[in-house]
Amino acid sequence: xxxxxxxxxxxxxxxxxxxxxxxxxxxxxxxxxxxxxxxxxxxxxxxxxxxxxxxxxxxxxxxxxxxxxxxxxxxxxxxxxxxxxxxxxxxxxxxxxxxxxxxxxxxxxxxxxxxxxxxxxxxxxxxxxxxxxxxxxxxxxxxxxxxxxxxxxxxxxxxxxxxxxxxxxxxxxxxxxxxxxxxxxxxxxxxxxxxxxxxxxxxxxxxxxxxxxxxxxxxxxxxxxxxxxxxxxxxxxxxxxxxxxxxxxxxxxxxxxxxxxxxxxxxxxxxxxxxxxxxxxxxxxxxxxxxxxxxxxxxxxxxxxxxxxxxxxxxxxxxxxxxxxxxxxxxxxxxxxxxxxxxxxxxxxxxxxxxxxxxxxxxxxxxxxxxxxxxxxxxxxxxxxxxxxxxxxxxxxxxxxxxxx
Numbered sequence: 001x002x003x004x005x006x007x008x009x010x011x012x013x014x015x016x017x018x019x020x021x022x023x024x025x026x027x028x029x030x031x032x033x034x035x036x037x038x039x040x041x042x043x044x045x046x047x048x049x050x051x052x053x054x055x056x057x058x059x060x061x062x063x064x065x066x067x068x069x070x071x072x073x074x075x076x077x078x079x080x081x082x083x084x085x086x087x088x089x090x091x092x093x094x095x096x097x098x099x100x101x102x103x104x105x106x107x108x109x110x111x112x113x114x115x116x117x118x119x120x121x122x123x124x125x126x127x128x129x130x131x132x133x134x135x136x137x138x139x140x141x142x143x144x145x146x147x148x149x150x151x152x153x154x155x156x157x158x159x160x161x162x163x164x165x166x167x168x169x170x171x172x173x174x175x176x177x178x179x180x181x182x183x184x185x186x187x188x189x190x191x192x193x194x195x196x197x198x199x200x201x202x203x204x205x206x207x208x209x210x211x212x213x214x215x216x217x218x219x220x221x222x223x224x225x226x227x228x229x230x231x232x233x234x235x236x237x238x239x240x241x242x243x244x245x246x247x248x249x250x251x252x253x254x255x256x257x258x259x260x261x262x263x264x265x266x267x268x269x270x271x272x273x274x275x276x277x278x279x280x281x282x283x284x285x286x287x288x289x290x291x292x293x294x295x296x297x298x299x300x301x302x303x304x305x306x307x308x309x310x311x312x313x314x315x316x317x318x319x320x321x322x323x324x325x326x327x328x329x330x331x332x333x334x335x336x337x338x339x340x341x342x343x344x345x346x347x348x349x350x351x352x353x354x355x356x357x358x359x360x361x362x363x364x365x366x367x368x369x370x371x372x373x374x375x376x377x378x379x380x381x382x383x384x385x386x387x388x389x390x391x392x393x394x395x396x397x398x399x400x401x402x403x404x405x
Contacts, residue, residue: 002029003087008260009104010037012044012094013370014069018042026087028061032151032192038091041077046363049075061085067092069393074098089320097120105260116263123150126261126290132160133302137169141199143168144265149191153252153329155403156189158336159309161217161223163302165213168197169227170298173209176229178301183225184342189217193198197387201258207231238345240380249287249352249376257274257310261291265295271314275324284358286313293350300347304373307355309336312386316359323390333391341384345375352376 006027012020021041028036036059052066052073054151066073074095078088094101103122127302131146138144146165162183170178190196200212208230212289215223246252251267267285288307313334317323328334347353354374361368369386393399 001028001084001104003028003085004032005204006037007125007395008106008296010102011041011102013100014048014098015068015101017047017048019048019069019075019094020376026091028088032149032154034150034152035098035124036093037079037120040091041092042152043074044077044092048251054079061088069099070270072098083178083337085138086090093140103260105324113250114255117261118256118258121150121258122259122260123152123258123277125149126259126292129259129262129290129303129306130293130299133163133167133306134296135171135197137171138196140232141173141201142171143197143199145195145197147192149192151192151402153403154191156191156195156222157309158183158185158223159306161195161215162225162308162339162341163304164195165215165223165225165227166305167298167302169209169211169213169229170197170374172199172201172211173204173229176209176231177297177346178227179230179232180340180342180393181225181305182338183213183215183223184338185223185336186221188241188335189215189218189222194216195222195259202226207233216333228351228369237363242381243354243374243378244285246285246354249289256284263287263289263291270318271311273314273320273324273326275326277318277324279321280318282315282319282362284311284318284357286311286355287352288349288355289352290350297346300349301343303349304343304347304353305339305341306341308371308384309356309375309386311355311357312359312371313388313390315369316362316367316388316390320362323348329403330398331393333393336386336388338387339384341382343382345379346379347381348375353381362390365389 006025009023010025020039026038048217049067054065055296057064060248062082065077067075074204077092101120103118105118135143166178196216200216202210246255246267249265252271253267253297255264356372360370367388371384
């Protein structure tokens with residue numbers, strides 16, 4: 001457990017009533033559990049709440065006061081914190097199942113058009129994604145990935161492993177850019193435990209380096225693939241496919257995917273988990289951008305790759321009534337099996353990237369997506385294809401969506 005100042009403004013709502021608002025919240029992070037946000041006492045409108053007594057906090061934080069709103073217990077105020085939690089003294093936290101806690105995802109200098117609202121608890125911040133992607137040397141031809149999980153679904157995404165593999169390969173062959181990579185998922189990995197990346201140098205010439213990458217966890221193979229890196233060369237011939245004619249990022253509604261510091265905007269608001277959503281063609285377009293990133297091309301490429309697995313299945317489901325991603329891991333088995341990614345240019349993930357997801361096939365329990373990533377000026381940054389499964393579980397029992405595939 002650790003407590004840190006939260007960098008964003010937060011607001012707590014009960015219906016249309018604003019219970020609290022502050023730029024000075026603190027966040028309690030517990031490994032593999034959703035984070036908890038605490039508001040300073042002065043930021044809470046206590047006139048809207050009723051005191052309900054005091055007892056020991058069930059989370060072990062210390063003695064706390066209970067407060068309710070319209071008969072529902074919604075808040076606790078830490079009155080006498082236990083050792084190690086003194087920073088929470090006089091701070092109040094709300095039950096996020098009963099109270100909506102919004103995060104204003106922006107900084108004081110952020111232009112208004114770039115500010116979006118995320119609902120807390122989030123999965124984490126863009127900085128957490130960067131830390132995951134930034135694999136570190138862990139012996140000869142080995143790299144270790146970081147760990148981050150909020151516990152709600154501790155299954156590592158295939159596209160995360162792909163992005164980390166790109167970074168590991170780039171660290172192994174510095175001065176060369178990843179131009180083609182593929183990854184096949186063998187078995188699921190636990191997001192609460194570290195991943196290892198074993199690099200096998202298949203070839204290394206004056207211009208190209210070919211690497212095999214094995215992704216392991218606790219000695220078991222989880223995924224395997226290859227990465228081709230190039231020193232690159234001056235352009236001799238040049239063309240690329242035109243970007244789709246879609247509204248720009250600021251003409252598209254934002255979508256909350258629970259990561260602060262990363263902005264996601266979906267063309268026509270077409271992305272939804274709802275099985276009863278309006279039908280449409282098997283295409284989803286969305287704009288993605290990170291607010292702050294280090295000047296490290298390997299990380300930018302890894303972050304582009306990390307998003308490749310987020311929407312291809314949703315694009316495949318869009319034309320089909322009564323089926324949506326809200327059924328994933330509960331009544332339907334869905335997951336990414338393989339990704340092939342070609343990176344055509346240097347990537348700047350802190351600038352707008354347009355992902356076009358086009359599902360070209362669905363059948364026999366599988367889907368195929370043929371997808372592209374364009375820069376805001378239309379230049380083609382990357383092309384990728386995705387193989388995924390969409391199939392019924394062998395019986396009618398509802399699974400535990402936290403871990404089921």
